[in-house]
Amino acid sequence: MVNGMIYYGADYYPEQETEQDIGTDISLMVDAGFNAVRMGEFAWIKFEPREGEYDFAWFDSVISRLGEKGIFSLVCTPTACPPVWMIDKHPDILYTDGRGVVRPFGGRRHYCYNNAAYREYSEKIAEETARRYGNNKNVIGFHIDNELAQEGTGRCQCAVCKNLFRGWLEKKYGSIDNLNKIYGTIFWGQTYSRFDQLNPPVKSIEPCGAERIETFFDNPALRLDWERFCSDSIIDFQNIQVGALKRHTDKPVTTNTTGGWTNGVNYYKGCSTLDIVSVDEYPSLRTEDLSATGFGYAFMRGIKDNIKKFWVVESSSGGGLGVWARQGVSQPYPGALTQTAQHAFASGAELLTYFQFRTFRFGAEQLEASVMDIDGIPRRRFKEFQKISAEAKKWTDLLESSSINNETAICFDYDCLWATAIKPFNAHYHYTSYCAKLYRALAKNGIGTDVIPMDETINKYKFVILPAPIIMDCRFKKILGDYVKNGGVVLSTFLTAIKDENNSAPRERVPAGLTELFGITVAEGDPVFDKTRAQVEFSILFSGKPSLLKGANELWTESLEINTANVIGRYADTFRAGEPFASRNDYGKGTAYYVGAGLDDSLLAALTGDIAARHGLEAAPFALKDGMEAVRRVKDGENYYFVFNFNEKSVSFKLDRMYTDAFTGEAVSEDATLAAKECIVIT
Ligand code: GAL
Numbered sequence: 001m002v003n004g005m006i007y008y009g010a011d012y013y014p015e016q017e018t019e020q021d022i023g024t025d026i027s028l029m030v031d032a033g034f035n036a037v038r039m040g041e042f043a044w045i046k047f048e049p050r051e052g053e054y055d056f057a058w059f060d061s062v063i064s065r066l067g068e069k070g071i072f073s074l075v076c077t078p079t080a081c082p083p084v085w086m087i088d089k090h091p092d093i094l095y096t097d098g099r100g101v102v103r104p105f106g107g108r109r110h111y112c113y114n115n116a117a118y119r120e121y122s123e124k125i126a127e128e129t130a131r132r133y134g135n136n137k138n139v140i141g142f143h144i145d146n147e148l149a150q151e152g153t154g155r156c157q158c159a160v161c162k163n164l165f166r167g168w169l170e171k172k173y174g175s176i177d178n179l180n181k182i183y184g185t186i187f188w189g190q191t192y193s194r195f196d197q198l199n200p201p202v203k204s205i206e207p208c209g210a211e212r213i214e215t216f217f218d219n220p221a222l223r224l225d226w227e228r229f230c231s232d233s234i235i236d237f238q239n240i241q242v243g244a245l246k247r248h249t250d251k252p253v254t255t256n257t258t259g260g261w262t263n264g265v266n267y268y269k270g271c272s273t274l275d276i277v278s279v280d281e282y283p284s285l286r287t288e289d290l291s292a293t294g295f296g297y298a299f300m301r302g303i304k305d306n307i308k309k310f311w312v313v314e315s316s317s318g319g320g321l322g323v324w325a326r327q328g329v330s331q332p333y334p335g336a337l338t339q340t341a342q343h344a345f346a347s348g349a350e351l352l353t354y355f356q357f358r359t360f361r362f363g364a365e366q367l368e369a370s371v372m373d374i375d376g377i378p379r380r381r382f383k384e385f386q387k388i389s390a391e392a393k394k395w396t397d398l399l400e401s402s403s404i405n406n407e408t409a410i411c412f413d414y415d416c417l418w419a420t421a422i423k424p425f426n427a428h429y430h431y432t433s434y435c436a437k438l439y440r441a442l443a444k445n446g447i448g449t450d451v452i453p454m455d456e457t458i459n460k461y462k463f464v465i466l467p468a469p470i471i472m473d474c475r476f477k478k479i480l481g482d483y484v485k486n487g488g489v490v491l492s493t494f495l496t497a498i499k500d501e502n503n504s505a506p507r508e509r510v511p512a513g514l515t516e517l518f519g520i521t522v523a524e525g526d527p528v529f530d531k532t533r534a535q536v537e538f539s540i541l542f543s544g545k546p547s548l549l550k551g552a553n554e555l556w557t558e559s560l561e562i563n564t565a566n567v568i569g570r571y572a573d574t575f576r577a578g579e580p581f582a583s584r585n586d587y588g589k590g591t592a593y594y595v596g597a598g599l600d601d602s603l604l605a606a607l608t609g610d611i612a613a614r615h616g617l618e619a620a621p622f623a624l625k626d627g628m629e630a631v632r633r634v635k636d637g638e639n640y641y642f643v644f645n646f647n648e649k650s651v652s653f654k655l656d657r658m659y660t661d662a663f664t665g666e667a668v669s670e671d672a673t674l675a676a677k678e679c680i681v682i683t
Contacts, residue, residue, distance in 0.1 A: 008035060009037050010029070015043040021358075026066060028376065028378070031382075037066060038313050039076065041143065045084070051089070063075075075143065080147075096112065097156075108151075109151055113234050113237035122237070123243075143255060144255040149262065165229050172225070184504060201223045227422075231265050256279065258280055263414075268303060277304050278313045279300045279311070280312075281297065285318055285337065286336065286648070288646050289646060292440075298450050301451070319372070319373055332381060334677070335384075335675075335676060337385065337388065339678070342395070345392070356371070398663075403633060406450045407448075409458065410438055412432070437601065440601065446630050458479065458483050459488075469492060469497065471497075471499045472496070477513045480514070487589035489590055489611065494556045497512045498510050509522075519563045519564035526556070526557050528597075533553060536552065538603065539568055539569070551602065558597065559579040565583035565585035565592075566583060626647075630642065642679060644674075645674035645679070647676060655671075656670070661682060
């Protein structure tokens with residue numbers, strides 16, 4: 001926060017502009033009411049045009065010109081783009097993909113994060129940057145690289161990486177016999193006699209982004225270790241820069257994660273050495289449902305759960321000529337920019353910078369969306385940025401003095417993400433999307449949710465959801481059992497604990513080690529395809545007026561053998577008619593729910609709403625229509641609901657009582673209406 005206002009601005013690329021254009025841009029930023037920019041992540045060639053010859057003078061001038069106008073800079077280390085002189089001298093720095101193809105110079109992120117020479121160069125440039133700006137009053141912090149592991153750069157297979165991987169395995173398993181035993185390499189006669197015989201798994205098409213890792217020939221235990229090794233290597237690369245920066249500055253250090261939508265870095269580990277978590281979150285400016293974005297923010301909030309704040313360092317601005325439309329970035333519906341900013345701030349963001357300030361003329365992202373159109377003429381979006389800047393001043397006090405206090409959490413776990421990507425159980429299943437679906441179901445009920453790791457953090461919440469936790473270690477099973485014994489409520493879905501931490505399957509009843517907690521055993525599991533879909537029936541759990549909810553299963557389905565649990569859902573047709581798929585087990589002072597079938601949005605909403613009501617969990621006391629979300633913040637024991645209408649039309653809804661508009665002080669009657677894309681804050 002600065003001068004009583006949240007940080008609000010854009011990513012700026014002055015290395016591409018003339019002096020004169022920089023002047024024009026700064027005036028426009030001032031007019032827009034911006035007070036923050038992020039700069040430098042691709043500008044190494046300008047900072048160090050020849051090895052050891054640094055030129056920061058041009059950047060000093062931009063930072064101070066911005067500073068004079070009250071605009072603060074978030075300074076990036078430029079390691080996303082190693083310059084051509086470096087590649088000429090050390091071609092081995094180049095990234096090698098899973099097919100053995102060396103990525104040539106000519107794009108970005110063309111480096112191996114394990115390469116010793118590159119690590120040294122990166123440390124040096126980070127150190128130079130921090131030495132120069134570590135105490136600069138116009139600099140608000142430092143940002144490392146750009147989207148580590150993004151665009152298929154998180155699984156380098158060069159000779160250096162292969163050798164390091166073998167060493168990593170040796171360190172982990174001690175002896176090759178131990179590795180053979182744990183991996184079960186006797187399968188297909190893959191038994192090894194030395195660590196140097198092991199190779200990183202190969203895929204003919206390299207995984208990237210949310211794409212599945214899916215492999216067939218690889219040992220799943222080896223493949224999971226490869227994911228962990230790559231993630232650890234990238235984090236080491238990042239941490240060398242964290243160290244270099246921190247030698248010269250006390251300002252916060254961060255890097256831009258890509259939230260839940262990529263799978264190259266375990267962000268719980270990666271962000272542990274950073275002062276603030278940052279994310280690139282591109283909300284759709286046309287969608288009627290921003291729950292995926294809400295899930296992304298909840299995930300960021302949960303990574304540093306002691307501060308529950310984060311920075312959004314890239315966000316949708318609209319504009320440009322839409323040539324980069326593959327990102328799904330459309331021109332904003334009027335009000336959408338205001339609303340997406342409010343949504344970010346209400347959800348815990350304390351900085352928001354758009355990608356990016358002025359439409360690019362050149363290069364791969366030519367004519368990309370941006371705050372200013374290519375001709376620099378302020379149009380309707382500009383007026384909206386101005387309005388947001390003005391309103392942000394109004395929101396700041398409330399945001400600063402209130403906090404998010406959710407009682408419900410979804411556990412998001414990297415081993416589960418990787419394991420389901422390595423061996424998908426249904427081609428249509430995507431772990432992160434399923435987590436987001438559960439977030440949406442809870443949001444429909446007005447239940448605020450955090451996203452947290454699968455560890456003792458669960459003890460801070462009353463209700464915890466484990467979406468298809470396919471891998472679970474003994475330590476967490478114990479934590480979970482104690483949590484429920486002490487009064488916690490857990491809902492775990494299909495495929496719970498079918499594998500151990502090695503991505504191997506224990507010879508045990510499933511959910512392995514948890515049959516007592518859930519009071520059931522899974523008898524049979526089955527992927528759901530269009531032809532095999534079954535109708536399912538849920539008995540309403542608590543209302544006193546027994547009623548049945550009906551719907552269909554999807555993705556995966558299980559038949560349960562009931563031990564101590566109560567049945568709460570059964571199949572209504574197919575050869576499974578009458579068999580249970582969902583259960584509730586009272587255990588100690590708490591309750592463990594198990595739902596063995598993938599369910600559609602409305603059944604998930606009914607189920608989670610029901611559980612919340614039964615256990616008296618915090619939820620907005622008014623019903624939300626489709627395309628709405630309520631973010632609850634608490635100030636001095638009072639609830640403040642930021643109620644969003646993401647729809648492109650107005651929505652009328654019923655409040656449980658009269659409220660007060662937190663900003664105007666006016667009464668808000670029970671019959672409330674929100675205009676298209678409107679947000680109201682009520683208390
Ligand atoms: C991000 C990336 C930016 C830019 C943007 C395009 O993932 O960090 O540099 O490429 O996508 O919208």
